[in-house]
Amino acid sequence: MFELTVGSLLNIVAMLAAVAVIAALLIWIERRVLGFLSERLGPNRVGPFGILQSVADVVKLITKEDWVPPFSDKLVFVVAPLIVPIAMLLSFGVLPIAPGVGVMDLNIGLLWVFAMAGLGAYSAMLGGLASNNKFALLGGLRAAGQMISYEVFMGVSILGVVILGDSFNLREIVEAQRDGWFVFPQFVGFVVFVIAGLAETKRWPFDLAEGESEIISGFNTEYSGMKFGLFFVGEYIGMLLLSALIPVLFFGGWYAPFGLELPNPVVSGLFWMFIKTSFWVFFFILVRAALVRPRYDQLMNYGWLVMLPLSLLNLLITGAVVLAQGN
Amino acid sequence: MNAAVRPEAELPAIIKALYERFGESTFVRQHTAESMPTLWVGRDKVMAVLRYLRDEASPRYEMLLDLTAIDERMRVHREGQPASDFTVVYHPTSFSGNCDIRIKVALRMGDLSIPTAIPLWSSANWQERECWDLFGIVFTGHPNLTRILCPPTWKGHALRKDHPARATEMEPYRMSDEIQDREQEALRFRPEEWGLSRKSDTSEFMFLNFGPNHPAAHGVIRFALQLDGENVLDVVPDVGYHHRGAEKMAERQTWHTFIPYTDRIDYLGGVMNNLPYVMAVEKMAGIQVPERVKVIRVMLAEFFRICSHLLFYGTWAVDLGQLSPLFYCFVDREKAFNIIESICGARMHPGWFRIGGVAQDLPKGWDKLIREFVEYFPKRLTEYDKMVMANSVIRQRTRGVGVIDTAGAFDWAMTGPALRATGLEWDYRKNRPYSGYENFEFEVPVGVNGDCYDRAAVRVEEMRQSCRIIKQCLENMPEGPYKSDHPLATPPLKEKSRLDIETLINHFLGVSWGPVMDPTEVTMTIEATKGLNMYYMVNDGGIGSYRTRIRTPSFIHIQAIPFLSRGLMLADFTAVVATTDFVMADVDR
Numbered sequence: 001m002f003e004l005t006v007g008s009l010l011n012i013v014a015m016l017a018a019v020a021v022i023a024a025l026l027i028w029i030e031r032r033v034l035g036f037l038s039e040r041l042g043p044n045r046v047g048p049f050g051i052l053q054s055v056a057d058v059v060k061l062i063t064k065e066d067w068v069p070p071f072s073d074k075l076v077f078v079v080a081p082l083i084v085p086i087a088m089l090l091s092f093g094v095l096p097i098a099p100g101v102g103v104m105d106l107n108i109g110l111l112w113v114f115a116m117a118g119l120g121a122y123s124a125m126l127g128g129l130a131s132n133n134k135f136a137l138l139g140g141l142r143a144a145g146q147m148i149s150y151e152v153f154m155g156v157s158i159l160g161v162v163i164l165g166d167s168f169n170l171r172e173i174v175e176a177q178r179d180g181w182f183v184f185p186q187f188v189g190f191v192v193f194v195i196a197g198l199a200e201t202k203r204w205p206f207d208l209a210e211g212e213s214e215i216i217s218g219f220n221t222e223y224s225g226m227k228f229g230l231f232f233v234g235e236y237i238g239m240l241l242l243s244a245l246i247p248v249l250f251f252g253g254w255y256a257p258f259g260l261e262l263p264n265p266v267v268s269g270l271f272w273m274f275i276k277t278s279f280w281v282f283f284f285i286l287v288r289a290a291l292v293r294p295r296y297d298q299l300m301n302y303g304w305l306v307m308l309p310l311s312l313l314n315l316l317i318t319g320a321v322v323l324a325q326g327n
Numbered sequence: 328m329n330a331a332v333r334p335e336a337e338l339p340a341i342i343k344a345l346y347e348r349f350g351e352s353t354f355v356r357q358h359t360a361e362s363m364p365t366l367w368v369g370r371d372k373v374m375a376v377l378r379y380l381r382d383e384a385s386p387r388y389e390m391l392l393d394l395t396a397i398d399e400r401m402r403v404h405r406e407g408q409p410a411s412d413f414t415v416v417y418h419p420t421s422f423s424g425n426c427d428i429r430i431k432v433a434l435r436m437g438d439l440s441i442p443t444a445i446p447l448w449s450s451a452n453w454q455e456r457e458c459w460d461l462f463g464i465v466f467t468g469h470p471n472l473t474r475i476l477c478p479p480t481w482k483g484h485a486l487r488k489d490h491p492a493r494a495t496e497m498e499p500y501r502m503s504d505e506i507q508d509r510e511q512e513a514l515r516f517r518p519e520e521w522g523l524s525r526k527s528d529t530s531e532f533m534f535l536n537f538g539p540n541h542p543a544a545h546g547v548i549r550f551a552l553q554l555d556g557e558n559v560l561d562v563v564p565d566v567g568y569h570h571r572g573a574e575k576m577a578e579r580q581t582w583h584t585f586i587p588y589t590d591r592i593d594y595l596g597g598v599m600n601n602l603p604y605v606m607a608v609e610k611m612a613g614i615q616v617p618e619r620v621k622v623i624r625v626m627l628a629e630f631f632r633i634c635s636h637l638l639f640y641g642t643w644a645v646d647l648g649q650l651s652p653l654f655y656c657f658v659d660r661e662k663a664f665n666i667i668e669s670i671c672g673a674r675m676h677p678g679w680f681r682i683g684g685v686a687q688d689l690p691k692g693w694d695k696l697i698r699e700f701v702e703y704f705p706k707r708l709t710e711y712d713k714m715v716m717a718n719s720v721i722r723q724r725t726r727g728v729g730v731i732d733t734a735g736a737f738d739w740a741m742t743g744p745a746l747r748a749t750g751l752e753w754d755y756r757k758n759r760p761y762s763g764y765e766n767f768e769f770e771v772p773v774g775v776n777g778d779c780y781d782r783a784a785v786r787v788e789e790m791r792q793s794c795r796i797i798k799q800c801l802e803n804m805p806e807g808p809y810k811s812d813h814p815l816a817t818p819p820l821k822e823k824s825r826l827d828i829e830t831l832i833n834h835f836l837g838v839s840w841g842p843v844m845d846p847t848e849v850t851m852t853i854e855a856t857k858g859l860n861m862y863y864m865v866n867d868g869g870i871g872s873y874r875t876r877i878r879t880p881s882f883i884h885i886q887a888i889p890f891l892s893r894g895l896m897l898a899d900f901t902a903v904v905a906t907t908d909f910v911m912a913d914v915d916r
Contacts, residue, residue, distance in 0.1 A: 034650070037651060038650070038651045038653075038654030038655065039654055039655065039658045040654060134533060134535050134536075135535075138535075138557065138897070204648070204650065205648060205720070207648075211648070211898070212542050212543075213542055213543040213645060213646040213647070213648065213901050214543065214897050214898050214900075214901050215897070216541060216542060288650065289650055289651050290649075290651065290714075291649070291720065292644075292647055292648050292649040292718055292720040292721050292724070293647065293648025293649075293720075293898075294648075294720055294723070294724070295723075295724055295896055295898040295899065296557055296896065296897075296898060297557075297896060298723060298724075
């Protein structure tokens with residue numbers, strides 16, 4: 001066996017391939033699961049059980065006419081959809097998958113994730129503005145408002161974990177959970193993080209920026225072909241990132257629950273990360289099938305009047321308890 | 328002395344009251360097949376009469392159910408009616424007194440103008456625009472007397488008898504780029520024409536074309552929204568994209584051959600559209616349909632009510648942003664359509680009712696399918712209640728949104744679930760039973776607040792009641808023929824025309840030419856899926872209708888959308904549009 005080190009070429013290549021493949025699979029899984037949940041079959045034609053649906057979609061999207069509306073701001077219009085998948089992929093760099101598996105080991109890992117998520121928000125905003133379309137404009141504005149607000153609570157909600165883990169480094173946060181998951185002491189932070197994270201990925205029920213029944217397709221109304229596909233891919237990578245971050249921050253990362261560890265720590269880590277991430281992926285798909293989109297002002301009120309005080313309170317109490325215990 | 332034989336005692340109370348108030352010489356009375364009080368009045372008096380009916384008469388006539396016109400220039404039989412080239416027909420209705428009246432005004436060519444009724448009823452606005460568009464009658468004082476169903480560039484008035492009814496009667500049409508540009512330019516929304524300003528002191532407004540192709544527009548309709556950020560300041564609905572000229576077609580078809588066209592009016596209502604039409608013709612012909620026919624008709628009409636409401640339910644949830652219910656509703660709708668298909672042979676437009684009966688008898692084993700459905704469906708509805716109606720986000724989104732009270736609903740001529748959601752317990756099936764509805768046990772669900780949530784809740788409960796009615800049909804289906812043996816029933820019973828030369832002749836005449844009835848007028852209204860659907864037909868003794876007026880609920884309801892949605896947010900607007908529950912084919916006809 002060769003030694004696995006964070007940042008080795010093998011790690012980088014494997015990570016990139018895994019994220020790309022899983023994100024593509026996710027699209028299929030989501031459509032399939034949603035299909036079953038609504039008494040349909042979902043895509044089942046391409047490959048066994050329709051597993052190659054995303055390949056067919058990509059081929060179709062790439063071969064479609066690459067149309068840039070003549071009335072748009074062309075440079076921004078083309079650049080905007082690139083931002084979100086790149087930012088989301090970069091976030092994966094700091095994600096600790098298992099001991100020795102990962103791309104970067106940054107001591108500001110968590111901040112890096114937030115910075116990238118913040119950058120990702122520009123995709124929808126710029127895409128909406130550059131389209132020069134009224135529906136896209138409304139979508140872009142909604143995206144800007146929603147993501148900037150929810151980023152605030154997302155950041156604050158996670159500070160409790162940082163206090164407990166005593167680090168911004170995601171690996172150290174995971175290692176700090178060796179004896180107990182942070183979800184128990186940080187339950188409020190966890191709930192706020194899941195909701196805010198959902199809003200960050202602009203997924204149902206927080207898809208106000210797309211809001212099909214209101215503003216057609218929101219910020220991506222004018223997009224077609226692979227440029228539209230990139231928004232899509234970005235959204236799914238974002239969902240995958242969120243589903244992986246929740247275990248890392250709250251559910252002990254690669255550590256096995258109930259002592260069910262496999263013999264090899266790396267295999268065990270990979271296995272448990274996979275299970276935990278899958279759980280959250282399915283959770284988000286179920287949420288999409290069940291919940292209703294709130295109105296824009298209700299979303300904002302909920303954020304600033306419920307989530308922000310909750311997360312601040314959580315931070316305050318966590319800090320006080322840790323201080324009291326530390327002395 | 329028997330009081331009943333004296334002609335004064337026979338006079339309906341409202342006519343007597345009008346005679347007393349305005350003098351008998353003001354009016355000319357006309358007799359019609361359905362014996363609705365019908366009075367002709369001069370143009371100078373009509374507004375006073377209508378105002379009296381609305382404000383002072385007892386009972387008060389709260390709603391202007393319909394306003395239309397007739398081109399009388401080609402009439403043959405107008406005995407006893409005042410001379411008229413174009414007749415404007417007002418149809419106020421009273422909910423408190425449960426009665427109708429028809430007021431007619433004769434207009435002469437060259438002076439086709441009449442005062443607008445908008446000060447009395449807001450709902451007159453679009454109906455008068457329609458009359459101007461299709462007949463060229465000018466309503467003086469109308470704020471926007473512009474085309475509504477035909478394109479703004481249209482020449483002529485389509486429902487006039489001298490306007491061609493078929494494309495083959497006109498020059499071949501070619502659309503050059505030039506014409507296309509001109510047509511598109513004519514469709515451009517100009518806020519100034521609707522009295523909307525482009526900016527206020529603090530902000531510049533955005534005008535958004537919500538449609539004609541929009542996921543939540545439910546068909547080809549355009550709402551021009553005046554937006555301040557996401558706040559809807561005003562709405563201008565633009566209809567007519569789906570106009571096929573159904574009323575014009577009715578003038579070319581025989582009584583029998585028009586039946587399939589009615590299916591396409593409210594295309595979610597299927598055979599329910601046939602019902603007022605065939606009942607109106609039966610009224611004129613004096614046909615009494617057998618009991619079995621009545622029950623079969625009720626059963627299928629209620630199936631279509633369920634189908635239509637299910638579509639509403641699912642799309643409403645999607646418009647609010649809930650994904651799954653739509654699919655569940657479509658699964659149930661599919662089950663209902665399977666039953667309809669096994670009975671009628673078609674799914675959405677069976678065109679299955681006939682003058683004097685229905686097309687065929689029920690197939691063998693029909694009861695098994697329906698029994699399964701009535702047992703399965705209420706359980707599903709209970710599940711949807713938990714998923715949709717009890718959902719707190721949906722409640723937040725729809726309670727107190729798009730509120731209208733009963734008086735407002737009268738003013739905007741809103742009927743059906745929209746009217747019942749305001750708390751008025753009034754259902755045509757209950758209050759003026761037709762086709763044997765008086766024999767069924769069912770409740771009339773009502774709302775309290777008249778908001779989006781109540782409108783949806785009323786429809787959901789109506790599905791339960793429809794299911795109840797279907798169950799009663801199932802258990803009490805009378806034996807007997809599926810068609811009347813009246814000579815005007817078209818086509819007659821097949822078995823009889825094989826054996827009986829008289830019936831064979833009737834069959835031949837009815838199908839190759841058309842049934843002929845004595846000249847008269849008739850109005851028949853039913854509680855359709857979306858509100859009151861009314862057929863008003865003028866029979867001039869021909870093989871088909873001289874004038875067919877189809878009063879559809881959707882057309883009237885869309886008019887009220889600006890009233891309902893001013894001051895709401897864009898997301899609320901889709902909720903209001905969804906709960907208005909219109910079908911564009913029903914709007915534009």
